[in-house]
Structures are given as C-alpha cells and as structure tokens.
Amino acid sequence: MKLGELQEMLARAISEPDSVRPELLQAGISVRAPLDGAARTNIYREMYRFRLADALRADFPRVARLLGDDGFLELSAAYASVYPSASSDISRFGRHLADFLSAHPGPRGDEADLARLEWALAEAFTAQDAEPVTQEALGQLGEAAAEARFGFVPALKTLVLEHDVLPLWAELETSDEPPAVDKTGAHVAVWRQGFQVLHRSLGVEEAEALARARAGATLAEVCEPFGLTADPQREAFRTLAGWFSSGLVASVDGP
Amino acid sequence: MALSLPSLGHGIGLRNEHFPEFLAGSVPVDWVEAISENFFPAGGRPRAVLEAVRRDKPVVLHGVSLSIGGPDPLDREHLKQLRALADWVEPAWMSDHLCWGTHQGRYLHDLLPLPFTEESLQHVVERVQVVQDVLGRQILLENVSSYLTFSDSTLSEWDFLAEVSRRADCGILLDVNNIYVSAQNHGFDAEAYLKGIPVERVGQFHLAGYQDKGTHLLDTHDSPVTDPVWALYQEAVRRFGAVSTLIEWDEHVPPLARLLEESEHARRVEDAVRREAR
Numbered sequence: 001m002k003l004g005e006l007q008e009m010l011a012r013a014i015s016e017p018d019s020v021r022p023e024l025l026q027a028g029i030s031v032r033a034p035l036d037g038a039a040r041t042n043i044y045r046e047m048y049r050f051r052l053a054d055a056l057r058a059d060f061p062r063v064a065r066l067l068g069d070d071g072f073l074e075l076s077a078a079y080a081s082v083y084p085s086a087s088s089d090i091s092r093f094g095r096h097l098a099d100f101l102s103a104h105p106g107p108r109g110d111e112a113d114l115a116r117l118e119w120a121l122a123e124a125f126t127a128q129d130a131e132p133v134t135q136e137a138l139g140q141l142g143e144a145a146a147e148a149r150f151g152f153v154p155a156l157k158t159l160v161l162e163h164d165v166l167p168l169w170a171e172l173e174t175s176d177e178p179p180a181v182d183k184t185g186a187h188v189a190v191w192r193q194g195f196q197v198l199h200r201s202l203g204v205e206e207a208e209a210l211a212r213a214r215a216g217a218t219l220a221e222v223c224e225p226f227g228l229t230a231d232p233q234r235e236a237f238r239t240l241a242g243w244f245s246s247g248l249v250a251s252v253d254g255p
Numbered sequence: 256m257a258l259s260l261p262s263l264g265h266g267i268g269l270r271n272e273h274f275p276e277f278l279a280g281s282v283p284v285d286w287v288e289a290i291s292e293n294f295f296p297a298g299g300r301p302r303a304v305l306e307a308v309r310r311d312k313p314v315v316l317h318g319v320s321l322s323i324g325g326p327d328p329l330d331r332e333h334l335k336q337l338r339a340l341a342d343w344v345e346p347a348w349m350s351d352h353l354c355w356g357t358h359q360g361r362y363l364h365d366l367l368p369l370p371f372t373e374e375s376l377q378h379v380v381e382r383v384q385v386v387q388d389v390l391g392r393q394i395l396l397e398n399v400s401s402y403l404t405f406s407d408s409t410l411s412e413w414d415f416l417a418e419v420s421r422r423a424d425c426g427i428l429l430d431v432n433n434i435y436v437s438a439q440n441h442g443f444d445a446e447a448y449l450k451g452i453p454v455e456r457v458g459q460f461h462l463a464g465y466q467d468k469g470t471h472l473l474d475t476h477d478s479p480v481t482d483p484v485w486a487l488y489q490e491a492v493r494r495f496g497a498v499s500t501l502i503e504w505d506e507h508v509p510p511l512a513r514l515l516e517e518s519e520h521a522r523r524v525e526d527a528v529r530r531e532a533r
Contacts, residue, residue, distance in 0.1 A: 126296030
C-alpha cells in the first residue's frame with residue numbers, strides 16, 4: 001500500500017470509523033498478540049475522541065458541566081463530525097461550537113448562548129495586549145472632545161444573546177443545579193484587565209453607545225442613546241467613566 | 256553539517272499550573288521547554304510568562320502539530336507562526352515529532368506513526384529540509400510512542416530515525432520513555448534502539464511517565480518516570496553523554512516542587528553514570 005493510501009485509511013479509521021473496511025486495517029497493520037490491527041487502531045480512535053472533548057472542555061467548562069460527562073462527549077463527537085479541527089492550534093477547535101449549538105439546540109435552548117459567552121472569555125484570555133488610556137486622554141482634548149473618536153483594547157468583545165445566561169454562568173461555577181432558563185435577551189461585554197478576564201451585562205443604552213463608539217462614531221454621537229434617560233448628561237458621563245476605569249479604551253483621537 | 260548543541264542541563268516544561276512561580280522568577284531549573292502552539296496567540300498571560308522566562312533562562316520550543324510525515328502539504332500558516340514565535344523567543348533550538356497528524360485539512364491532534372519505508376523516508380526528508388529553510392535553523396525530531404506498526408515497514412524505527420537525521424541533516428530529540436513504551440508494545444529491544452541512533456545527532460532527551468493498560472503501555476505524561484525508564488536513561492547517558500534532559504508531565508500536573516524533584520533525580524542519574532565513566 002502506498003504511503004498516502006495507508007494514511008488515508010488510518011485517518012478515516014480514527015475520525016470516521018464506519019468508513020473503513022476492517023479487512024483493510026487488518027491487512028495494513030501488523031498483528032502482535034494480544035492486540036490485532038482493529039484493536040490497535042481503536043487505541044488511537046479513543047484518544048482522538050477524548051483529546052477533542054478535553055480541548056473543548058478547557059474552553060467550555062460550564063457547558064460541559066451543564067451537559068454532564070456523557071452528554072458533553074456526545075456533543076464533542078457530533079461537533080467534530082461537522083467542524084473537524086482545522087487549525088494546528090487545538091485551542092481554536094471550539095470556535096464554531098456556539099454556532100453548532102444554535103443549529104442543534106440542547107434541551108434547555110440556552111446552551112448556544114452559554115457557549116458564546118465562554119468562547120468570548122477564552123478568546124479574551126489570549127487576545128493581543130494593549131495599554132489602556134485613562135479619562136485624562138479625553139480631558140486633554142478640551143472643547144474638541146465632542147469630536148473625539150475611541151479605540152478599544154483588542155480583548156473587548158460585545159455579545160448580543162437571546163438568553164440572559166450570566167446567572168447560569170455564575171451558578172455553574174459551583175453547582176450542578178442550573179437556574180431556570182431566562183429568555184430575556186442580554187447584551188454582554190467581555191474584556192481583559194491585566195491577566196484577569198472580566199464580563200458584565202450592558203444596559204440597552206450602553207450597548208448602543210459602545211456599538212457606536214466601536215464603529216468609529218464621535219463622542220457626541222456616542223452619547224445620543226442616553227438622550228431618553230432621566231439625566232442624559234450624567235448617565236453618559238458615568239458610562240464613559242466606567243469604560244476608562246475598566247480599561248476598555250486604548251486610544252482617544254481628536255478631530 | 257553536524258549538530259552542535261550545548262548541554263543545557265536539566266529542564267522542565269512550561270505549564271499553566273506553574274505560571275505564578277515562573278512569573279515570580281523563582282524556579283530553580285536550568286532551562287525550560289515551551290509547547291510552541293500554546294504560545295501562538297498574541298497576548299495575555301501565556302506570552303507574559305514566556306517573556307519573563309526567556310529573559311532569565313534558555314528556552315526551547317517544542318511543537319506538536321508540524322505533521323512532518325503527513326499526506327497534506329506543509330501548513331504554511333503554521334510555519335509562519337512558528338517562525339514568528341522563534342524570532343521573538345530566540346530559542347536554544349526547536350523540535351517536533353517524527354510522525355503525522357493531519358489529513359485533508361483536518362488536524363487529528365495526535366502523533367501518528369509512519370510506515371518505516373524508503374517512500375516515507377524520502378517524503379519526510381524533503382519536508383524537513385523545507386521546514387529548516389523556513390525556520391532558518393536545524394530542527395530536532397522526536398521519536399513517538401506508538402500502538403501500531405505497519406506490515407509494509409522494511410526498516411526498524413531506529414534505522415528510520417537515524418537515516419532521516421542524516422539525509423535531512425537534522426537533530427534527534429530522543430524520548431527515552433517513548434522508546435520503552437514502543438519497545439513493550441511492539442516487542443523490540445530498547446537497548447538495540449539506543450545503539451542504532453548516531454551519537455552526534457542527539458540534542459535532547461525526554462523522560463515521562465506512562466500507564467500500563469494490561470494489553471499495552473500508554474504514553475500519558477501523567478505520572479513519575481518508572482524504574483525501567485530510569486534504567487534505560489542510564490544506558491542513554493552512557494551512550495550519548497550529558498544531553499539536555501527534560502521531564503514531561505502534562506496531565507495531573509503536580510506541584511512545582513514535585514516536578515523539580517523528578518528533574519533533580521534525572522540529574523543524579525546522569526551524574527552517577529558520568530562518575531562511573533571516569
């Protein structure tokens with residue numbers, strides 16, 4: 001058998017076992033008691049299953065806890081059959097899990113949003129470093145501040161979730177008893193301050209303001225969503241101060 | 256060009272569990288091995304730890320996904336990331352495994368064995384030369400633990416490894432535990448393996464623990480080095496001399512003190528063998 005044929009056979013026997021005829025394996029692989037070719041191949045097949053599940057569990061510990069060991073192993077195998085690992089870095093394997101769970105919902109229906117949150121946390125952990133700026137950077141612009149535009153740290157991600165899974169995420173840290181499904185949608189920001197990955201929910205106005213700021217709007221435009229609040233100026237100031245103190249802002253550019 | 260690497264002494268792997276100690280700069284070890292792929296992402300704590308370590312100690316980069324014998328074309332993006340990492344870290348050397356783990360764009364994330372044939376030999380040698388050109392340095396290839404062999408093989412594993420190193424002009428990372436595990440699984444003589452490896456090509460040793468599954472030994476890196484592997488390490492030191500030695504412990508990672516104890520044991524074994532040679 002040519003090298004390429006042999007490798008094709010073994011790769012399929014490991015990742016798609018039903019696609020390989022057992023007699024082919026027996027012919028290509030040496031037998032040494034007590035294990036024949038099929039049993040030896042099976043060692044690699046099992047390692048493949050568990051290695052991928054372990055890689056997913058590292059990034060989705062709460063989805064794993066929610067589903068239990070067997071359920072998570074089943075999810076990992078089903079996911080790998082649709083989204084096989086395509087990166088030499090195994091930590092990239094889980095990047096489509098939330099989409100997969102959206103297309104194949106679990107019994108609760110909020111598993112995809114939990115996965116979306118956990119993936120954002122995992123990505124923030126190793127996102128590119130950036131030194132945040134303080135609120136002084138805005139103050140230095142004086143009257144031109146209304147035309148200021150913001151740059152944000154690369155670790156910042158904003159999520160729009162169909163379910164508010166923040167209480168579920170918090171509960172699953174210590175408990176196997178998940179709270180009831182919360183079908184209220186949620187806006188969430190995920191970022192990293194130093195080495196610490198953080199997240200919090202955003203109000204509707206703040207979510208809109210942050211989306212505008214990230215899209216390159218000026219400070220004046222960023223503040224518009226607070227126009228309908230009881231005290232627009234105070235609310236906008238408080239929110240912007242929070243962005244600076246949380247280390248979200250990487251640059252402030254004048255006009 | 257012969258391999259010319261210094262003996263760095265005794266090292267350990269850079270693992271998440273020990274990041275705080277490494278950040279504090281308080282790890283009494285000669286050198287450190289980092290898994291290349293774990294440090295591809297651009298920022299965060301892993302990069303900060305590696306930055307702190309490389310200022311203080313020699314670092315070696317060890318890859319797990321090169322798939323040097325694989326059927327797919329070499330992953331140029333992977334090589335680009337490796338080169339960028341190497342330019343930043345300036346490692347003492349770089350290594351990966353003599354195996355394959357990709358198929359039609361799919362990463363199996365395993366170290367799969369090759370058939371030991373002339374066809375495999377030519378395939379691997381050509382690719383090692385490409386990798387060395389891209390990285391601008393010689394690499395070391397490590398023998399893997401295996402659980403199957405192919406009926407088509409015409410060479411022993413050690414002859415295959417030795418011939419790859421000569422033809423491709425690369426080095427060898429000799430994993431003593433892997434030799435023992437494969438010797439038990441396939442019934443060959445582990446000492447014959449050592450005798451078949453050219454002394455001048457060996458740049459590093461690995462030591463690790465395995466699990467006995469009854470029907471086979473499984474290379475698990477989750478436990479102390481076993482007595483038969485220490486005995487084989489003694490033989491390796493007798494043949495190859497003082498070679499940079501690393502303890503691999505990747506699962507159920509123990510406290511740093513326990514890992515350092517294992518590394519010190521390796522040092523004592525090496526010292527004893529060298530004393531007996533004087």
